[in-house]
Amino acid sequence: MPRKLIRKFMPDERKLKSNRYLSWLGSHIHDPNLWHLTRKSVSRAFFVGLFCAFIPLPSQMLIAAVAALFVRSNLPISVGLVWLTNPITIPPMFYFAYWIGTLILGVDPVAIDFELTMEWIKAELEHIWLPLLVGSLVCGIVSGTLGYLLMQRFWVWHVNKSWRNRKSRKFILRKLIRDKESQDSDEATPGKQSDKTAQSKKPE
Template structure:
């Protein structure tokens, strides 16, 4: 099932551990749980990756990696899932999160005309940061929870199905 699929595309842990640019991490990358694929590790990695993907912050991959190391779940999956918010999907995702935050805070949504300048960016962020941040956290928690539950349920369903098939054979 998923284990075989993910293992096929997962990077080699030894390559990651021996990477010169990651030496500053020391022995933290030597934890076997960071590369282990089981139901707990994969579902937590999905939660972290999806949650961080909705946060409107730079360096989402670093945040996802730090959380995966802290929680000791699958590092490659959590970092990979952050790429759900890429330059193509980012405007739609963050606009949706902004709308959710504006609805919860009962703030009217701001209309704006795009202008490519630092002053415009600072002015607009000052207007929308509260609904954007609240909506991003709420959407991140909801999507992370959905991802967590779906991975756990799918993994369990697959295991039960394989047990039944083995029993019938």
């Protein structure tokens, strides 16, 4: 299972449970089903996290946490993936989403500096909200679906690879055991031992 690999990149469980933005979830945040690593829960978490990463609002983490509760996805991965949007990635990500929206709606794009702050939303969103919303939904659905499918494929591939490696190790181990047993059997047989001794003493 790829659980060990995934755990290396997961947000720390204790930090998430003590996060003030998630405290309003109350006892729900301690639901063990939200922390399990299974193929379904991780794949769903990739869809939730990548979809929410394209929501043009500052409350992405809260939305991802609520979505994780409803679809029973892994909470740390669902929340952690929304951190793909940061001060460096926000401008290109949301301008791309806005550009996709203008293509779908057939309107001309304008130059905009994107920021996920309430001040920016109040000043700019009313002018570009429709193409940004449409483009963000499209980008979120596409990226979330790709993340879901790729994680499904990766999980199956990793399980099959681990199974083949185990079979290979078992085969090698069985072969070593058979060779050792055969060697011990030859050494324990007096006739064979005498033949080997006689052959070693035979003059050239």
